[in-house]
Amino acid sequence: MPQPLPPPLSATDTYLLFSHENLPAGAEQALELLIACLGDSRPGTWLAALRQRGWLQGFKAETLYAFAGQLLWHIDLKLSEDACVEEAAALLQGWFGFIRQSDPRQLNTEFELLQQSRERSASALELARRDSAGQPFSGLDTQGLQALRALLEGLPGREHGHWQLPAVDPLLLADLPAARPQPLPAALKVSDQLPGARQYAALYLRWHVPSPLRQRLHAQLERALQPLQERCERVSVQLQFSAAGEYWQLRCAGLPAAVLRTVEQALAVMLEPPADSWLPCSTQPPALIPIRALLKQLPDAVLGARPAPVPACNLTQTHLDNLWQQTRWHGLATGFDDAALNAFGTVLQHCPGQGSAPGPLPAWSNRRWQHAEVPGSEHALLLFCPLPAAMEAAGRLLAQLLQGPVYQRLRVELQLGYAVFSTFRQVEGVGGLLFGVQSPHASQVQILDHLLTLLRRGVTLAPTARQALAGQFDEAAMGNAEVAEWAWQTYLATQPGRLDALRRS
Known part of the structure; x- marks a missing residue:
């Protein structure tokens, strides 16, 4: 029997919870397809209808529990203050009803491409988890399509709104678009x-x-x-x-x-x-913690x-x-x-x-102390120590050797706060040591004093530290995004940008 929509929590934060029982095998993957449909914000969809009305501020849907034909999942919907929650819920029921009447094979065609895209970008841990659970990144089989029908029958549906299934998203296509080749710009x-x-x-x-x-x-x-x-x-x-x-x-x-x-x-x-992007917008991003x-x-x-x-x-x-x-x-x-x-x-x-060509890097002639207005009652400090590009390898080695002592002294012994870290960071093409602390009781001056005292002690170079760090910069051992970001930051620094050279140094 279709279930009614649960009451929303507030006018702006709407939390909808759905439960199902006695679903056939394949229901968990069928729910993945349904959530993919709900997350599509292209014209003709539920999210597009909310955005067209100026109501949509955030959306998230995820599975909470799945076992033996039982499913529990939720929608976390953030709407503007002037949104009509009842109409948003009615539109959702209309979208459910439309999907129920749609050809499941058409839904599955894009879902299969979507799964292939997810598989390419998944981490090794995620691939292993799905493999052990017997849930590969694939489209629905015959059993899964039957489970999708059963899942949709258990959801509230009505005829409300004007809907259209978007075509397969071109961003999912692996072939290059047909175009007349042009030389790359010199920039x-x-x-x-x-x-x-x-x-x-x-x-x-x-x-x-x-x-x-x-x-x-x-x-x-x-x-x-x-x-x-x-x-x-x-x-x-x-x-x-x-x-x-x-x-x-x-x-x-x-x-x-x-x-x-x-x-x-x-x-x-x-x-x-x-044209609608030029309209005034009063939405403010959520406040961040100080660090x-x-x-x-x-x-x-x-x-x-x-x-x-x-x-x-x-x-x-x-x-x-x-x-x-x-x-x-x-x-x-x-x-x-x-x-x-x-x-x-x-x-x-x-x-x-x-x-154009990249501009010169920002010049650092002496120390800078920059105060930032941030929300929150706790104190936070970032200490960034820039290094010449030629010293990147030495800086990374020093940062690795400092991680343990910094955490032990500031977090464990002094208990300054929960946000304590030290690392090597490349920012706007400038590489350097970065230390960060957020504390509910120590002031920024006190935090800085603790850091400088610790740095004056120096570090001990472990025999295996250099080799271990070099292994982290073997291209085959690095993640895709990590390699790309390193190449970009090195380019901004106007350096040759060779991982093998960094590893040797």
Whole structure:
């Protein structure tokens, strides 16, 4: 018997819980397909209907329990304050009813491609877990399709809303789009650090944006890119658009063909955002704990960026057009074969701004003490000690030797707080030692004093430490994202960028 929708918790945070019993075999994988349908925010879907009304702020659905024909799962839906929760629930029932009447084979076609994408991006631990549970990344078999029908019959459904099943997402296709090959722009450097056999590629684009409107326009473009970012997250593609100082950065990583299609769509949005993205938006991002807030501001601090007055005006497409005329860009591609690079030559013909070379690294002549306004009552401190690029290997070795002593002294013995770490970090092309502490009782000055006292003691070089660290920088032992990010940071540092050279040093 179909179950009624549970009552929401609040007007903005709606938590819906669903339970099922006596489902046939294959129900857990059938629920994976259903959750994939619910997470699709393209036009014609439930999430698209919520976004069109200006209500959607966040969505998450996941399985909580699955055993012997029993399923427990939930939807965590975040809506705007002016949203009608009852209408959102009615639309969900309408979407359930529409899916129930749809051809399950059509649903399964995209789900199979989605599973293939998930398998390519899954960690070794996740692959092992699914293998031991007998749940491979695959589409539904005949038994699974029967379980899907039974699952849908147990959900509330009605005729409400106007729905359409989107076609298979092009971001799931492994073949390159047909395009006339064009030479790559001189502003794009190609790195061979990611072998093609990995079937993982990354593209970094970086713009120098001197316009005083860059902060406000970055927020507008972030909002405009959100639907594409949701699609990317669903199909295991990483798309990030960030800002630091006078720079904007776009990073896209995943299956090479998917990266190519994603970047093409992202650049089109960045050149001319949809009309609704220019509407005022009062939504504020959730507050971060102090140490995370400092980490978010670290790139600005490394660049020496200072807050600048932001002109007050109603932003329009003309402001964005003028901004792009003033910008210069450069980038890095890694993991792409020749065919994909030829296709990228066509895509980057539409990259906004003028091509250029990387600029000089920020200069560090002495110590800097930078205070950041962050929420929360606890104290937090980041200590970043930059090193010349030629000393990266020595810096990484020192950071590894310091990890144990820093944690033992500050976290265990002094009990300064729960957020205590030390590492080597590359930020905006600048590598260095990074220490972080968040404490409910020690002040920033006290934290710094404890750190400096510890650093004055020095460290003991264990005979095996150098060899162990070198093994971590064997390309075959590194993760895809780790190799790509190292290549990008080394490129920003205007260094040759060879992992084998770092390992030998």
